[in-house]
Amino acid sequence: MTAATTTGLTTVVTRIRDRAARTPDAVALRAKDFGIWREVTWSQYWAQAELVGHALLALGVDAGDRVAIGSENRREWLYADVGAVAVRAVTVGLYPTNPAAEVAYLLSHSAARVLIAEDQEQVDKALAVLDALPDLERIVYIEPRGIRHRYDNPKLLSWDDFLAMGAEHREHHPDAVAHRMREVEPDDVMTLIYTSGTTGPPKGAMLTVANVEFAVESLIEGGGFTDPPPSPKDITLSYLPLCHVAERIFTTWFSASAGVQVHFAESIETVQANLREVQPTILFGVPRIWEKVLAAITINASSATRLKRATTRFWLRVADGLGEQLVRNGGRHTVATRLKYGVGWLLCFRALKARIGMRHVRYASSGAAPISPQVLRFFMGIGVPMHEVYGMTENTAVATGNRPGRVKVGTVGEPHPGVELRIADDGEIQTRHAGVFAGYWRDEDATRRATTPDGWLRTGDVGEWVDGTHVRITDRMKDIIITAGGKNVAPSEVENALKSSPYIKEAVVLGDRRPYLVALIGIEQDTVGHWARQRRITYTTYRDLAEKDEVRELVQDIVTRVNERFATVEQVKKFRMLPKELDHEDGELTATQKVKRSALAEVFGELVDDMYAGGRG
Numbered sequence: 075m076t077a078a079t080t081t082g083l084t085t086v087v088t089r090i091r092d093r094a095a096r097t098p099d100a101v102a103l104r105a106k107d108f109g110i111w112r113e114v115t116w117s118q119y120w121a122q123a124e125l126v127g128h129a130l131l132a133l134g135v136d137a138g139d140r141v142a143i144g145s146e147n148r149r150e151w152l153y154a155d156v157g158a159v160a161v162r163a164v165t166v167g168l169y170p171t172n173p174a175a176e177v178a179y180l181l182s183h184s185a186a187r188v189l190i191a192e193d194q195e196q197v198d199k200a201l202a203v204l205d206a207l208p209d210l211e212r213i214v215y216i217e218p219r220g221i222r223h224r225y226d227n228p229k230l231l232s233w234d235d236f237l238a239m240g241a242e243h244r245e246h247h248p249d250a251v252a253h254r255m256r257e258v259e260p261d262d263v264m265t266l267i268y269t270s271g272t273t274g275p276p277k278g279a280m281l282t283v284a285n286v287e288f289a290v291e292s293l294i295e296g297g298g299f300t301d302p303p304p305s306p307k308d309i310t311l312s313y314l315p316l317c318h319v320a321e322r323i324f325t326t327w328f329s330a331s332a333g334v335q336v337h338f339a340e341s342i343e344t345v346q347a348n349l350r351e352v353q354p355t356i357l358f359g360v361p362r363i364w365e366k367v368l369a370a371i372t373i374n375a376s377s378a379t380r381l382k383r384a385t386t387r388f389w390l391r392v393a394d395g396l397g398e399q400l401v402r403n404g405g406r407h408t409v410a411t412r413l414k415y416g417v418g419w420l421l422c423f424r425a426l427k428a429r430i431g432m433r434h435v436r437y438a439s440s441g442a443a444p445i446s447p448q449v450l451r452f453f454m455g456i457g458v459p460m461h462e463v464y465g466m467t468e469n470t471a472v473a474t475g476n477r478p479g480r481v482k483v484g485t486v487g488e489p490h491p492g493v494e495l496r497i498a499d500d501g502e503i504q505t506r507h508a509g510v511f512a513g514y515w516r517d518e519d520a521t522r523r524a525t526t527p528d529g530w531l532r533t534g535d536v537g538e539w540v541d542g543t544h545v546r547i548t549d550r551m552k553d554i555i556i557t558a559g560g561k562n563v564a565p566s567e568v569e570n571a572l573k574s575s576p577y578i579k580e581a582v583v584l585g586d587r588r589p590y591l592v593a594l595i596g597i598e599q600d601t602v603g604h605w606a607r608q609r610r611i612t613y614t615t616y617r618d619l620a621e622k623d624e625v626r627e628l629v630q631d632i633v634t635r636v637n638e639r640f641a642t643v644e645q646v647k648k649f650r651m652l653p654k655e656l657d658h659e660d661g662e663l664t665a666t667q668k669v670k671r672s673a674l675a676e677v678f679g680e681l682v683d684d685m686y687a688g689g690r691g
Contacts, residue, residue, distance in 0.1 A: 083258055085283050086290070087123075087160045089330040091255075094120035100306060102329060105149050105338040111351075114149060116333075122149075122237075126157025127251040129240030133188060133212055137162035137254065140184045140266065144168035144177065144200070145192035147312045147338050150216050150233065152326060154190045155265075155316070161254040165265040166278070167317020170196065171658050176276075178203035184266055184278060184515065185209040194220035201227065260284035266515050267319050267467045270664035278515035279467045281319075286327065288492070288508040289470040293323065294331045298490045299463070300356060300437040301478045306333035308355045309434075311348060313339035314363075319467045320442055324358045346370065349431020357438045361445035361573075367430055368449055369576040369601045374429075376604065389422035390456075397455030401447075405459065405481035415457060423456050432458050437478070439463045441471075443668065444547065444566045446574035447483045454483075462486050464547065468524060469531055470509035474545050485544035495545065496530065502551060503537040504530040536564070553671065558589045561643045565591075568644060571636045576601045577628060580656055582674055583646060584682060591645065592685040594678055595629055596620075596652040602628070620651040648685040652678070 093102075098117035105112055114122075130141065141158040143165060145151050155165045166184045168177060170192065177199045181189065187209055191197045197215050204210065204227075215221050216233045231239075243250065262283045268276040297303045310328060314321040328334045334356065339348040346367065349357075375386045392414065399411050407415065415423070427433040438453065441463040450460045459478065464486030465471030473495065476487035489495040494506040510531045513521035525531055536554065537547045549564035556562055565583035572581035572595065580596030597620050606613060606625065613619040629649065637645040656662040661673050675682060 083260065083283070084287065085159070085255075085258060086264075086286060086327060086330045087156055087255060087258075089290075090116070090123065090156055091120050093330070093333060097306075097333070100333065101335055102333075103149055103152070103336050103338070106340055111337070119152070122153040123156035123160060124251050125237050125240040125244065126153050127160040127240070127254070128243040128247070129236050130158060130161050130163060130188065131247070131250050131254075132239045132243040135161060135163050135187060137257070138164060138263070139188075140164045140166050140186040142166040142168055142181055142184065142186040142189045143317070144170060144172070144189060144196040145216065145316075146170050146341065147314075147316050147321075147325070148192070148216075149338065150190070150192075151316050152336075155326060159264055160251050162258060162262055164263050167265070167267065167315070167322075168196075169315050169317055169658075172199070173659050174199040174202045178206050179275060180268060181207050181210055183275075188212045188214065190214050190216065193217040197221055197225070197230070201225075204229070258283060260287075261512070263512060265322075267317065267322075269467060270668050277517055277520055280512040280515055281467075281470055282512050285470045285509050285511060289323065289472050290327050290331045292472050292490050292492055292509070293475075294328055296491055298472075298475055299439065299461075304328055304332035304334050304356060306335065308332070308334045308436075309337065309352060310334055310356050310358075311337050311339055311345070311352050311354045311431075313342060313345045313348070314358070314360065318442070319465075319471045320358060320360075323471055324356070328356070346431065350429065351431075353428070353431055353434045355434050355436050357432065357435050359438070359440055360442045361440055361449070361570075362443075364440055364445060364449050364453065365573060365576075365579075368452060369598050371426070371430065372576040373601055373604045376608070386422065386426075389418050392418050393423070393452065393455030395455070397451035397453075400454045401451055401481075401483045404479055405454065405461075405476075406479050419457065426456060427458065435459070437461065439475070441465065441486075444570050446570040448574040450483050454481075464545070466533060468511045469505050469507070469533075470511065472507065472509040473503075473505050473533075476544075482540060482544045485540050485546045487545065488543055489545070494530075497537055497539065498526075500551075501536040501538070501548070503533045503535045503545065503547070505533065506530045555583070555586045555591070557585055557591070557643060558587055559643070563591065563644050568593075568636065568640060568646065571639060572632065572646075575632045577605065578632060580652060580669065582669055582671060584671070584675060588686060590647040591643075592682065593633070593646045593649040594652055594674060594681065595633075595649050596656060597625065597629070599655070616655055617653045620653060626651060650678075650681040650685060 094116040099115050101113045102116045102119040103114040141163045143154050158165050166186055189200055191213055200213055212231055213229050214231045214236045218232055260283050263280045264283050264286055265281050266278040268278050292298050310324055312325040325336055329336050337352045339345050396411055435458055438458050439461045453460045461476040463475040465473040472490055474487040474489050492507055496504050498504055534551050535547050536549050536551050537545050540546045549566045554562055555565055568583050569581040572578050577598055579598040582594045583591055585591035599616055611624055633646050
């Protein structure tokens with residue numbers, strides 16, 4: 075390892091380098107190789123990242139050049155990211171699920187010179203659109219299987235050969251990476267994070283070194299999330315796409331700043347099994363993750379023996395009551411609730427939390443999309459300290475968060491220290507601080523529209539103050555429904571209420587300029603399938619299950635109960651079952667699993683029109 079060189083500017087890269095110098099043998103990362111967890115020390119982490127930096131220099135990568143990474147979460151993602159930033163290049167993350175057309179757009183728009191591709195699948199997508207990528211000079215593949223002896227393209231380079239190139243460059247220019255690191259400026263663009271593209275082509279948000287440092291200081295070192303702040307004793311599981319700003323925080327930045335040990339999930343399908351193995355202390359999840367865990371608990375509880383089923387249901391009712399009391403008390407226990415929880419922990423909650431991989435979680439959060447308060451209350455009741463947080467790519471995910479002991483369920487918390495936040499006259503949430511991005515890559519018009527004339531970032535979210543301290547988001551401005559009668563309705567509140575049921579996976583409420591609200595509803599196949607089997611209802615496919623009369627009656631009952639909680643104008647008058655699971659590749663979801671409303675209204679237009687044919691009957 076090259077000797078550490080003190081620089082005047084602290085960055086994510088210098089934090090990793092300096093931690094490697096201070097605690098070279100401490101564990102930084104863990105990942106599975108052939109079913110066994112393998113450790114990566116801090117000295118190994120930095121050595122690999124520095125080697126990547128040298129390899130990129132050997133390929134002629136200059137300051138400001140873009141280096142793309144198309145891969146699932148793994149050690150090499152971090153090595154490539156840190157190594158690229160070390161030589162002042164700009165990291166561009168691709169979602170592994172991006173179809174070839176989106177890969178072509180992202181690589182072309184960013185003008186990436188190098189692509190780090192995980193495997194044959196990612197290489198194939200790049201090669202399929204290579205003619206449209208004149209700037210792409212090299213494709214470095216990590217996994218050689220199916221590539222090394224099958225493809226003959228001069229732009230292909232294996233990971234091992236790439237690192238060997240770096241080692242040779244280091245031998246002849248040992249101080250080259252350190253020299254680039256000394257030249258770093260606060261305004262250097264560190265990463266391009268492309269937005270989800272719900273309303274058009276994705277835009278590349280430019281986050282600078284200064285933006286990221288503000289996020290690190292505010293969210294991690296300043297205790298914006300956990301209390302006490304994270305430390306090397308903490309453990310996280312990395313499983314959400316690393317090209318998303320939230321996962322970059324909880325994987326790369328948490329680790330670099332506080333020494334938190336990162337474990338990489340084997341895949342998104344194995345997350346629940348990996349949670350049980352790892353038992354993290356800090357856990358971030360998007361609402362879909364929390365909903366899926368709750369659905370699994372529901373299935374397991376109903377599948378148990380009669381005695382165990384009765385016992386579990388009793389303690390889950392106790393947990394529900396505890397959750398209600400914790401919600402009323404800001405997440406803090408009273409003497410009475412602590413005693414009641416203590417008994418529940420011995421008889422049920424300890425085993426339940428261990429089974430879902432959350433026995434040691436001291437801080438859990440949900441973000442990136444609205445979540446049902448009922449879901450938060452459930453996890454709080456069984457002893458998982460839940461906190462809804464809020465931020466977006468354009469402000470480096472620094473806006474608000476519910477702080478331990480000051481939780482207000484139904485809100486996204488208080489502004490973090492150093493954050494200015496206001497609610498504009500039209501209800502839009504706007505922020506101003508040092509983490510606000512430098513603009514959109516190659517899109518001056520969009521950059522100009524993103525901020526107000528007096529320098530505030532337009533978030534596009536509609537919100538309101540609660541008790542003058544916490545912020546409540548009601549919806550996205552572009553999603554607000556104005557009915558034919560002129561009433562404004564926030565569909566996300568109704569959708570979240572519907573999705574709080576373990577039987578409903580997707581709920582899309584429509585009705586703009588229409589006389590009443592309708593919904594397209596997608597079932598949760600695992601839980602509804604289990605429900606059907608218990609009733610000896612046979613089915614073959616998702617569509618067959620969704621079209622069963624009994625399933626429609628099940629969903630109708632949920633819709634009826636949810637409607638009772640809303641005003642007449644906000645109630646869903648009709649619904650139709652989605653005949654398939656929504657899919658990113660079909661253009662119905664973004665890479666971050668957000669619903670593309672306009673696409674759904676078009677793809678399932680016949681279902682929507684049918685709900686308005688002949689009135690409400």
